Amino acid sequence: MSERVAVVGGGINGLVAANYLRRGGAEVSLYERQESVGGACISDTVTVSGVEYEYPKGATVLGLMQDFVFAETGLSERLEIWAPDHAKAVYFDDAKEPVWIHRDPRELASELESKCGEAGRIEQFRRDEAEVIAFLQEGFRAARPPRLEDARRHIGHALTERFIEGSARDILDHYFTSERTKLYLGMTVIESGPVSLDAPFSAFNLPLLDSGSVFGGYYGFVKGGIWQITRALETINAELGVETLCERLVTSLDDVAADRVVIATDPVTAFGLAGLPPAPMELLGTSGKVTFLFRKPPRWKDAPEADTAFRFVFASSSLEAMEQSAQRVVADSDFEPGYIQLYGDGAAMRHMGYEEPFERVVAFVKNLGFGKPATELPEVEEWVKRELLQRIDNPEDLAHTLFLSPMDLKDQFFFPEGNVDHSMMTTGQNFSDRHFSSDPDTSFYRLGSLENVFYCGAGAYPCGSVAGTPGYMCAQEVLRSLGLPLSS
Ligand SMILES: Cc1cc2nc3c(=O)[nH]c(=O)nc-3n(C[C@H](O)[C@H](O)[C@H](O)COP(=O)(O)OP(=O)(O)OC[C@H]3O[C@@H](n4cnc5c(N)ncnc54)[C@H](O)[C@@H]3O)c2cc1C
Numbered sequence: 001m002s003e004r005v006a007v008v009g010g011g012i013n014g015l016v017a018a019n020y021l022r023r024g025g026a027e028v029s030l031y032e033r034q035e036s037v038g039g040a041c042i043s044d045t046v047t048v049s050g051v052e053y054e055y056p057k058g059a060t061v062l063g064l065m066q067d068f069v070f071a072e073t074g075l076s077e078r079l080e081i082w083a084p085d086h087a088k089a090v091y092f093d094d095a096k097e098p099v100w101i102h103r104d105p106r107e108l109a110s111e112l113e114s115k116c117g118e119a120g121r122i123e124q125f126r127r128d129e130a131e132v133i134a135f136l137q138e139g140f141r142a143a144r145p146p147r148l149e150d151a152r153r154h155i156g157h158a159l160t161e162r163f164i165e166g167s168a169r170d171i172l173d174h175y176f177t178s179e180r181t182k183l184y185l186g187m188t189v190i191e192s193g194p195v196s197l198d199a200p201f202s203a204f205n206l207p208l209l210d211s212g213s214v215f216g217g218y219y220g221f222v223k224g225g226i227w228q229i230t231r232a233l234e235t236i237n238a239e240l241g242v243e244t245l246c247e248r249l250v251t252s253l254d255d256v257a258a259d260r261v262v263i264a265t266d267p268v269t270a271f272g273l274a275g276l277p278p279a280p281m282e283l284l285g286t287s288g289k290v291t292f293l294f295r296k297p298p299r300w301k302d303a304p305e306a307d308t309a310f311r312f313v314f315a316s317s318s319l320e321a322m323e324q325s326a327q328r329v330v331a332d333s334d335f336e337p338g339y340i341q342l343y344g345d346g347a348a349m350r351h352m353g354y355e356e357p358f359e360r361v362v363a364f365v366k367n368l369g370f371g372k373p374a375t376e377l378p379e380v381e382e383w384v385k386r387e388l389l390q391r392i393d394n395p396e397d398l399a400h401t402l403f404l405s406p407m408d409l410k411d412q413f414f415f416p417e418g419n420v421d422h423s424m425m426t427t428g429q430n431f432s433d434r435h436f437s438s439d440p441d442t443s444f445y446r447l448g449s450l451e452n453v454f455y456c457g458a459g460a461y462p463c464g465s466v467a468g469t470p471g472y473m474c475a476q477e478v479l480r481s482l483g484l485p486l487s488s
Contacts, residue, residue: 002027003482006256007264008273010244011039013456014264015233016468019073020475021262022240024487030242031256033249038230040413040420041466048293048400051357055291055402056225058413058420060343060362063219064212064465066140069472072488074236079228082352083220084308084344091313091391092116092180098302098311099180103218112181120176125185131155132163132207133217136462140211140469143476143486145444146432146461164431166203168195172319179318186319187312187339190366192464193285193424194326197319201430208425208462219310221348229466253453260452260478264471267423267436267459268416276448279436281459282426285406285419286329286338288368290384293358293400297347299393307347313340313387329367335380338366340387358399363388370410370417374403421464422457434461443481445474454478 003026007018010032022028036042040058047053062081070076087107089098099115102108105126112118135154139146151160162171168189172182188209189195195202210217222228234244253261253273263270271278300307315337316322325336346359363384374381381403389395406418415422423429432440436459438449447455456474458464476486 003260003484004029004258005260005262005478006031006258007262008250008256009039009264009457010034010037010234010246011264011457012041012230012233012466012468013458013471014039014262015230015237016069016073016471017262017264017456017475018237018242019233019240020472020487021478022237022242024475024479025484026479026482028242029256029258030237030244031248031250032244032246035247037234037244037246038227040415041227041230043225043227046400046402048358053293053356053358054225055293055360056227056345056362059226059466060345060364061219062222062226062229062466063215064209064463064467064469065214066137066467066469066472067213068141068488069468070214073233073468075229075232078232078236080223080352081214081220082223082348083215083218084310084348086306086309088310088312089302089306090184091311092183093314093317101184112178116178116180118176118178118181120178120181122175122181125175128159128163129207129210132159133211136207136211137213140462140473143473145435145440145473148432162203163207164204165201167198167200168202168205169197169319171203171206182319183314183316183322184312186322190286190322190326190338192287192421193282193419193426194330194367195424195426196327197323199427201427201433204430205425211462212467221345221352223349223352223354225349226466260454260482262454262456262474262478263447264457266414266416266457267455269414270436270447270455270457274447274450274453282424282429283417283419284330284370284424285409285415285417285421286326286367286369287420288365288374288380288406289404290363290365290381291402292361292363292385292388292398294346294361294397295358295399296394296397297350297359298361298397301391301393308344308351310344311342311391313342315339326367329369332369334369334372334377336367337383340365340384342388361388368405370406372405373407373411374405377403377405380405420458422459425463431461434459434463436460443477445470445477
């Protein structure tokens with residue numbers, strides 16, 4: 001008789017977990033409270049000038065997914081993906097001319113030297129980071145829970161201390177001399193929440209956010225929009241025999257009858273479902289999203305041909321200033337300009353031959369407080385708009401903007417304090433501590449001390465994103481616990 005597994009939550013992690021569990025031989029039922037699956041990787045529609053338009057409501061870019069997950073789930077046979085290879089443009093201090101972040105470490109070192117006065121060790125950083133990333137990726141593939149002893153054995157004590165246990169400030173000071181270089185590379189530390197640059201384990205966010213392999217550590221796009229990933233997974237899972245039950249809010253584990261339960265929601269919900277007292281957790285998120293719709297493709301002043309390149313705008317001029325603005329939001333501020341990441345999502349669709357009535361540019365914005373919905377923060381939208389429009393030649397083509405604050409992320413996606421990783425990537429919640437198990441050495445993805453209940457939402461190792469790595473790693477642990485073969 002087949003073993004039965006209930007998956008609670010139909011975001012990317014629940015969908016990936018269900019896929020691996022089913023292919024491993026389990027009978028799988030997936031419960032989703034919304035009317036359709038996808039979690040934060042979904043589309044929404046808006047009517048602009050009488051035209052209905054579909055756009056990514058939550059996540060926009062693909063990058064952290066592992067190539068084997070993309071292939072083994074069956075996604076690679078159904079979807080077209082693409083990453084721009086153009087250098088990224090970074091604007092510091094209101095500069096009209098960007099600094100170009102080239103892929104080639106030598107070219108990058110030369111650009112940073114001439115434009116930022118960087119005299120540090122860019123190439124050495126990239127070599128060391130690549131070693132750490134190879135170790136992480138090997139662990140993902142083997143579904144091996146993270147352990148400091150393994151890291152020390154594989155990459156040595158020095159790299160483990162610097163890239164995993166260390167603080168972001170120490171690692172940036174170790175390799176670089178220029179404030180601008182440190183700002184650009186330090187950006188990932190506060191990407192989802194206001195993590196202090198001095199916090200132990202904050203350095204880990206640097207290699208972690210470069211550890212996707214679907215585009216070799218870079219970020220890119222899915223033809224038709226990133227929500228095609230969760231849509232396709234739902235179809236593939238149905239073909240495999242996964243039972244997907246939408247509009248099924250699970251309020252207690254008694255609602256689901258199974259040999260194993262895999263909870264793929266945010267961790268606060270998971271604790272509530274299991275009837276456990278909430279674990280002390282730092283949750284706060286400080287990211288917002290502004291989506292711009294243009295009637296005609298925006299023409300970038302810096303390099304018009306690089307319309308799909310990633311662009312970054314920094315409001316802070318030093319690492320210290322970035323740290324202080326991020327922390328002021330924790331205290332009581334509604335908004336402290338930090339940085340903006342601009343994704344040429346619409347241009348990428350055009351590049352892939354996918355025609356749309358509007359062309360979108362998506363802005364991922366730091367540092368927003370948790371106190372207000374976007375409708376009460378018009379100054380934030382105005383600021384982001386100004387920063388974008390001054391860099392293009394045809395601002396008059398802007399047709400519509402849509403804005404979400406961290407409070408909206410809580411209301412619309414159930415992220416407890418609006419964090420896109422479900423919880424902060426900080427001390428006690430990163431690398432080997434990013435779990436909720438009472439016995440991580442025996443069962444890393446177990447929830448508390450419950451033998452048959454597991455947790456694999458974005459709050460589990462390695463982190464959130466449209467990646468599904470926690471879902472994959474947890475599914476393998478569950479299959480092992482059932483005595484079923486690991487699926488690949
Ligand atoms: C605005 C925004 C922009 C982002 N941008 C990017 C990006 O560009 N690239 C990227 O990779 N990532 C991005 N992210 C992060 C990424 O989307 C998330 O980390 C990821 O989708 C989390 O997936 P998940 O499966 O762990 O959880 P979720 O997507 O949160 O899914 C959890 C699911 O569980 C369901 N659920 C909750 N409680 C219950 C219950 N009691 N019963 C039944 N079902 C329940 C929810 O409805 C939801 O569908 C972004 C997120 C947001 C919000």
